[in-house]
Structure formats: structure tokens, C-alpha cells
Amino acid sequence: xxxxxxxxxxxxxxxxxxxxxxxxxxxxxxxxxxxxxxxxxxxxxxxxxxxxxxxxxxxxxxxxxxxxxxxxxxxxxxxxxxxxxxxxxxxxxxxxxxxxxxxxxxxxxxxxxxxxxxxxxxxxxxxxxxxxxxxxxxxxxxxxxxxxxxxxxxxxxxxxxxxxxxxxxxxxxxxxxxxxxxxxxxxxxxxxxxxxxxxxxxxxxxxxxxxxxxxxxxxxxxxxxxx
Amino acid sequence: xxxxxxxxxxxxxxxxxxxxxxxxxxxxxxxxxxxxxxxxxxxxxxxxxxxxxxxxxxxxxxxxxxxxxxxxxxxxxxxxxxxxxxxxxxxxxxxxxxxxxxxxxxxxxxxxxxxxxxxxxxxxxxxxxxxxxxxxxxxxxxxxxxxxxxxxxxxxxxxxxxxxxxxxxxxxxxxxxxxxxxxxxxxxxxxxxxxxxxxxxxxxxxxxxxxxxxxxxxxxxxxxxxxxxxxxxxxxxxxxxxxxxxxxxxxxxxxxxxxxxxxxxxxxxxxxxxxxxxxxxxxxxxxxx
Amino acid sequence: xxxxxxxxxxxxxxxxxxxxxxxxxxxxxxxxxxxxxxxxxxxxxxxxxxxxxxxxxxxxxxxxxxxxxxxxxxxxxxxxxxxxxxxxxxxxxxxxxxxxxxxxxxxxxxxxxxxxxxxxxxxxxxxxxxxxxxxxxxxxxxxxxxxxxxxxxxxxxxxxxxxxxxxxxxxxxxxxxxxxxxxxxxxxxxxxxxxxxxxxxxxxxxxxxxxxxxxxxxxxxxxxxxxxxxxxxxxxxxxxxxxxxxxxxxxxxxxx
Numbered sequence: 001x002x003x004x005x006x007x008x009x010x011x012x013x014x015x016x017x018x019x020x021x022x023x024x025x026x027x028x029x030x031x032x033x034x035x036x037x038x039x040x041x042x043x044x045x046x047x048x049x050x051x052x053x054x055x056x057x058x059x060x061x062x063x064x065x066x067x068x069x070x071x072x073x074x075x076x077x078x079x080x081x082x083x084x085x086x087x088x089x090x091x092x093x094x095x096x097x098x099x100x101x102x103x104x105x106x107x108x109x110x111x112x113x114x115x116x117x118x119x120x121x122x123x124x125x126x127x128x129x130x131x132x133x134x135x136x137x138x139x140x141x142x143x144x145x146x147x148x149x150x151x152x153x154x155x156x157x158x159x160x161x162x163x164x165x166x167x168x169x170x171x172x173x174x175x176x177x178x179x180x181x182x183x184x185x186x187x188x189x190x191x192x193x194x195x196x197x198x199x200x201x202x203x204x205x206x207x208x209x210x211x212x213x214x215x216x217x218x219x220x221x222x223x224x225x226x227x
Numbered sequence: 228x229x230x231x232x233x234x235x236x237x238x239x240x241x242x243x244x245x246x247x248x249x250x251x252x253x254x255x256x257x258x259x260x261x262x263x264x265x266x267x268x269x270x271x272x273x274x275x276x277x278x279x280x281x282x283x284x285x286x287x288x289x290x291x292x293x294x295x296x297x298x299x300x301x302x303x304x305x306x307x308x309x310x311x312x313x314x315x316x317x318x319x320x321x322x323x324x325x326x327x328x329x330x331x332x333x334x335x336x337x338x339x340x341x342x343x344x345x346x347x348x349x350x351x352x353x354x355x356x357x358x359x360x361x362x363x364x365x366x367x368x369x370x371x372x373x374x375x376x377x378x379x380x381x382x383x384x385x386x387x388x389x390x391x392x393x394x395x396x397x398x399x400x401x402x403x404x405x406x407x408x409x410x411x412x413x414x415x416x417x418x419x420x421x422x423x424x425x426x427x428x429x430x431x432x433x434x435x436x437x438x439x440x441x442x443x444x445x446x447x448x449x450x451x452x453x454x455x456x457x458x459x460x461x462x463x464x465x466x467x468x469x470x471x472x473x474x475x476x477x478x479x480x481x482x483x484x485x486x487x488x489x490x491x492x493x494x495x496x497x498x499x500x501x502x503x504x505x506x507x508x509x510x511x512x513x514x515x516x
Numbered sequence: 517x518x519x520x521x522x523x524x525x526x527x528x529x530x531x532x533x534x535x536x537x538x539x540x541x542x543x544x545x546x547x548x549x550x551x552x553x554x555x556x557x558x559x560x561x562x563x564x565x566x567x568x569x570x571x572x573x574x575x576x577x578x579x580x581x582x583x584x585x586x587x588x589x590x591x592x593x594x595x596x597x598x599x600x601x602x603x604x605x606x607x608x609x610x611x612x613x614x615x616x617x618x619x620x621x622x623x624x625x626x627x628x629x630x631x632x633x634x635x636x637x638x639x640x641x642x643x644x645x646x647x648x649x650x651x652x653x654x655x656x657x658x659x660x661x662x663x664x665x666x667x668x669x670x671x672x673x674x675x676x677x678x679x680x681x682x683x684x685x686x687x688x689x690x691x692x693x694x695x696x697x698x699x700x701x702x703x704x705x706x707x708x709x710x711x712x713x714x715x716x717x718x719x720x721x722x723x724x725x726x727x728x729x730x731x732x733x734x735x736x737x738x739x740x741x742x743x744x745x746x747x748x749x750x751x752x753x754x755x756x757x758x759x760x761x762x763x764x765x766x767x768x769x770x771x772x
Contacts, residue, residue: 052755081547375630453639
């Protein structure tokens with residue numbers, strides 16, 4: 001489902017003496033449907049960078065990243081937009097929303113974008129918010145004022161609203177208490193069971209052990225300094 | 228004979244104005260620019276109408292001037308004497324005897340014939356100006372037939388007054404093409420514009436525009452499906468002649484606020500009275516409409 | 517799939533000064549594209565060339581018309597172009613007074629485009645105007661008030677209602693949130709986003725506000741000195757800018 005071949009990434013900082021920073025190089029791996037793979041490595045090894053490259057958020061200089069039939073590296077913006085709408089979900093660490101939009105709409109949004117009728121989308125959003133213990137009186141408020149943990153759960157609800165065939169999870173359980181952490185892990189297990197290909201970053205080792213089939217150490221892809 | 232050239236204007240100017248009139252007749256409702264001359268009267272006194280009349284008058288014509296329907300107001304009297312002096316043409320107050328009728332803000336009650344020309348004095352020829360002050364833009368709107376704005380004006384009327392309150396200078400569409408300002412005639416007169424046997428010429432002196440309606444031209448007053456055009460007048464009869472079908476002016480008759488309605492068309496009213504009709508203003512009289 | 521708008525090699529100069537040069541892109545139905553750049557970068561010139569307000573020196577702006585399919589709007593007749601301007605296209609000006617008739621009531625402002633395309637039933641026009649005032653969150657009791665009595669944010673929302681009432685397919689916006697308070701901006705952005713989704717609109721938004729494009733635009737073009745220096749997915753251009761100027765632009769935004 002997700003297939004990376006010889007993928008490399010550099011940043012060129014034009015305004016800082018055109019410094020070129022190589023981040024990762026020659027990444028190749030695949031994730032099959034129903035499989036969950038954890039990216040590991042020390043902080044700064046490039047785990048988040050690699051996730052963002054797969055999502056098309058960072059530009060990839062060389063190699064190929066295939067998700068389904070689409071190569072994200074060479075795809076047109078509109079193909080990536082369609083991919084994100086239909087195929088590839090991404091739960092980031094931070095919630096970014098339009099101010100003033102109620103929580104229920106934020107969660108229902110991905111389904112509405114797919115053309116799901118408002119009523120059905122709202123029902124699914126309510127189920128998820130209930131499951132993730134967001135009190136009902138908060139649903140009509142914008143999540144911008146919520147606590148960190150609440151925002152993260154809203155973000156997860158949004159990420160799981162549509163049954164994406166491929167999912168990217170960046171620290172989905174980071175700021176959650178034990179009970180909510182367990183609920184999120186169940187959601188991930190359910191997604192796996194329906195055949196989603198999942199790539200995640202989990203600092204929580206127990207969580208990793210419970211849901212991940214494999215681990216990929218990203219520091220192995222670090223450019224060899226003066227090899 | 229006076230020392231003036233016939234009808235005051237020089238021959239070249241009259242030719243120029245005639246060309247504008249012919250163009251106007253060829254494109255009914257279209258505003259033709261022309262090089263308006265200084266006339267020996269102030270703007271607003273009918274300089275446009277006077278120039279059109281001067282260009283079309285012949286020595287054999289019989290000329291009539293009405294101001295708001297009346298032959299005897301200052302404006303009408305002076306224009307009539309102007310052409311008596313400069314063109315030496317015969318004049319009349321009888322509508323049916325006139326071959327050229329210059330008018331300010333009325334159409335005579337009598338049906339005009341193919342042998343007559345009606346010349347309107349026009350203060351503002353551009354019907355779209357109320358909402359679009361840019362001349363460059365209104366010209367484009369005319370040329371591209373973009374007339375939505377005209378209905379905005381009527382919409383505003385209904386939203387403010389509950390009905391179309393525009394009661395004079397009511398916009399019309401000519402032969403399904405140009406939207407035209409019929410000059411500030413009461414909308415009661417609008418239906419007379421349509422299919423008229425006489426030639427209708429419109430002259431705006433200050434604005435330097437001439438436009439025209441050839442005989443039997445289709446002229447439709449703009450409206451909404453659910454607020455159709457209505458030619459309205461005061462719901463009264465003439466106090467002098469008892470006419471119920473003519474456009475009425477309201478006249479204050481004493482210091483106590485007493486008022487009376489009477490025909491705005493003085494020729495029409497006086498002929499009716501001469502024929503024996505009498506209105507309620509004459510005590511004891513029977514209304515003989 | 518046919519692009520809704522295909523912009524090909526558009527150039528416009530003012531004497532020796534370059535307005536915009538050799539700009540090409542395709543916009544597909546439902547897409548929102550942002551154009552960012554500093555003042556004088558040519559983004560407004562480009563927008564005006566696309567919307568038919570000024571004639572480009574060179575290039576084509578091919579629009580997928582409802583009846584005849586793709587047609588170059590630069591070479592089409594003026595009546596046809598102006599007809600597009602009041603049916604399938606809409607233009608939201610930065611200053612509401614440029615896009616509204618200040619002497620006409622709110623209802624008349626919204627109704628004008630309907631009357632321009634031939635609606636002649638007062639009751640229907642008024643009903644639609646009221647419906648649109650409601651959609652842009654203006655109290656329908658204000659339908660007979662003139663926009664001069666409205667706040668800046670309300671005027672801008674009225675301008676949007678006036679533009680969208682005929683169900684256009686492509687909306688051009690020139691700094692739609694410029695000059696508004698931050699709280700009013702948020703409300704407007706939320707409204708625009710909802711309308712874009714619900715009506716399936718395509719839009720081209722010129723702004724210098726990167727927060728606006730991040731929230732509204734799927735795609736982004738960065739302009740400098742009349743040239744497009746970078747284009748791509750909005751979040752990709754903002755989070756991983758490639759060109760020196762884009763990097764400068766993104767790094768210059770104050771974090772809150």
C-alpha cells in the first residue's frame with residue numbers, strides 16, 4: 001500500500017548562506033495493507049520529516065513514494081489533494097483549524113469533503129467524540145480553546161472519521177491519560193483489522209509493542225558523514 | 228422679416244442637428260450626441276427642445292408649445308414668441324391644428340396624427356444615471372444591453388414604498404432594445420408613447436443628446452411580473468370640465484387650503500368647456516363628463 | 517478532467533515595468549488557489565488579467581464555459597466576457613465600496629445580479645436576497661438598509677452575498693480580509709470556507725496574509741517582481757519552501 005524507494009531529502013537554506021542540509025537518504029521500505037510500522041530513532045533523526053514527505057507536506061528531492069497508484073514525489077497538487085481526501089489520513093501532533101468552527105464540524109469535516117451528507121457525517125463525529133470522552137457540552141465550541149489533551153483527542157477523532165486505506169500517526173498518544181490512550185490504541189487496532197496500512201511514531205514503547213508489526217530505525221538512513 | 232436667420236440657428240447647425248435626428252430615428256431610443264449650441268435662454272428652459280424645433284420647422288408649419296400641459300405659462304409663451312420672431316411661423320394653442328408641438332413634461336390628451344411632430348424638452352437623458360454616474364459605463368451598458376440596473380431602481384421603489392413609486396420619467400424599453408428616459412412626463416402618459424402615429428423627438432441641450440421614436444414604435448414601460456406597470460393619475464375629475472380621463476393638476480385655490488383638480492392640458496380642458504361640459508367647481512352645475 | 521480555468525503564458529507590462537510575466541497554471545473545479553507576494557509583486561495585476569478587468573499583453577485565459585466548453589476569455593467578445601462576469605464569475609474586492617452600490621439597499625445589492633440575468637419577479641428576488649443575507653449572517657431585518665450603515669465586516673459579507681447569489685463557478689478575491697479586525701477576519705474565513713465547500717466553488721485568492729491561504733487555499737503560488745517563483749500544495753510551500761524568496765516570506769511571519 002505504501003512503498004518508498006531510494007528516497008532522499010535535503011533542505012537548502014537560501015537565506016543562510018545557501019546551506020544545504022541532508023536529512024535522510026536512500027530510504028526504501030514498504031508497508032502492506034493491514035500492517036502497522038513504527039518509525040524509531042533518536043529525536044532529530046528525521047522521523048517526522050519522513051512522515052511529512054510521505055504526506056506530501058515536504059518536497060522529496062529524489063526517489064519514489066507510492067501510495068496505492070500515486071507517486072507522491074511527482075504527483076500534481078490536485079492529485080495529492082485527492083489522495084489526502086480519499087486515501088491517506090494524517091494525525092499530526094498539533095490541531096490546526098479555522099477559528100470559530102465548532103468541534104463537531106472539525107471532526108465531521110473530512111467526511112463532508114468526501115460528499116457524505118451532513119447528518120451522517122455528524123453522527124459519525126458524535127460517535128467518535130463520545131468514544132474519546134470529549135464532553136458533549138464542548139461539541140459546539142471551537143477546539144482552539146481546549147486543553148492539549150482535548151485538542152489531541154479532537155485531532156484523532158478527525159483523523160479516524162473517514163476509513164482511510166493508509167494512515168500516518170505522529171505521536172497519537174503523547175499527551176493522553178491511560179484510559180484515553182487505550183481507546184486510541186483500540187481505534188488503531190480496528191483500523192489495522194479493516195486493512196489500513198499504518199505508519200506511526202510512538203515514543204510509548206508499550207503502545208508500540210501492542211500494535212506495531214515492525215520497527216524501522218530512521219537513524220540508519222542518516223547521511224553518512226565523511227564516510 | 229427679422230434680421231435672424233430662419234429659426235435663429237445658422238443653416239450648418241440645423242443640418243448637423245437634422246443628421247442627429249435622422250440617426251436617432253434610425254436607431255429608436257439611442258442617445259445621439261450632438262454639438263448643442265448656446266441659445267438665448269438659460270439651460271433648463273428647453274434649449275434642447277428649441278434646437279430640435281429650430282432644425283425641423285419650415286415656414287408652413289404651425290407651432291404649439293406646452294409647459295406641463297399649459298399653453299399660457301412663461302416658458303411656453305416665451306418659446307412661442309421666440310419662433311414667431313425668428314421664424315415668423317404661425318402659432319396655435321389648439322393641439323389638432325399644430326404641425327409641430329414642443330412640450331415640457333406632458334403629452335397632449337388628444338391622439339396625435341401622422342402629420343404631427345412632438346418635440347420633448349429633456350433635462351437628463353440618461354435613465355441609468357441615478358445608479359451609475361460614470362458616462363463611460365452607462366454607454367457600455369446601453370451598447371451591451373445590460374439593463375439589470377434599471378430594475379434595481381424599481382426594486383428600491385417597491386422595497387421602500389410597497390409599490391413602484393416612480394411617477395414621472397418612468398423608464399421604458401424601445402423596440403425591445405434601448406432603455407430610454409421619456410423625459411419627466413407623468414407615467415400616466417407612458418402608454419401614449421407606444422405605437423404613436425406622430426414622430427417623437429427628444430432634445431437635451433445641456434447634455435448634448437438627441438433621441439427619437441419614429442411613428443408606430445413599440446414602447447414598453449419596465450416593471451416586475453408581480454408589480455406590473457400602472458398608468459396612474461389623481462383619482463378625481465377635472466373641476467372645470469369634469470373630464471375623468473385626463474391627467475389632473477392639483478391647484479390651491481384659497482388661503483384656507485382649499486384645492487381643486489383640473490386638467491393639466493389647458494387646450495383639452497377649454498375645448499371641453501366650450502362644448503358645454505362643466506365640472507364640480509362651478510356651483511350648481513351637473514357633472515357632464 | 518478539463519480544468520475550469522487554464523491560464524497560459526499571461527504577461528502584462530506597464531511600459532518598461534513588468535506587471536506579471538509568463539504566468540501559467542490550471543485550476544480544476546472545486547480547487548482554491550492562493551496567490552501571495554508583497555505589494556507590487558504583480559499578484560493584483562495577474563488577478564485583474566484573469567478576471568478580464570485588464571487586457572494582458574500576451575497569453576490566454578481559457579475558461580470552461582457551460583455551453584461552448586473551453587474558450588479563451590481574452591479574445592472572446594466583450595459582451596460575452598461581461599456576461600461571464602455576472603453569471604459564472606464573481607469578483608470580491610478588497611474594499612467593499614468598490615464592489616457594492618452604496619446608495620442601494622442591501623436587498624437591491626444582492627438582487628442586482630439576479631435582475632441582470634433577467635429575473636423579473638419582485639417577490640422571488642426579495643426572497644432570494646433575504647436567503648443570502650441569512651447565509652452570510654446578516655440579519656434579514658437589515659434588507660432595506662443601505663450598506664453605508666453596515667460595519668466593515670458586514671459590508672464584506674454583503675459583497676460576498678451579492679456575488680454568489682447567481683451561483684458562480686469561479687470566484688476571484690482580492691485581499692478579501694484586508695482591512696478587517698482579526699476577529700472579523702476569522703468569521704469571514706469560516707464563512708468563505710463553508711461556501712466554497714457547499715457550492716463546490718473554485719476560487720483564486722490574492723492576499724499577503726499567509727494565514728488566510730493556509731486556511732482557505734489548496735494550492736499556492738508565490739510571486740515576486742511579476743514572476744511566479746514557486747507553486748505547489750499550500751502546506752508544502754509554507755512548510756518546506758524551496759525558493760529563496762518563499763523562504764524569506766515564510767520566515768518573516770511572526771509566530772503567535
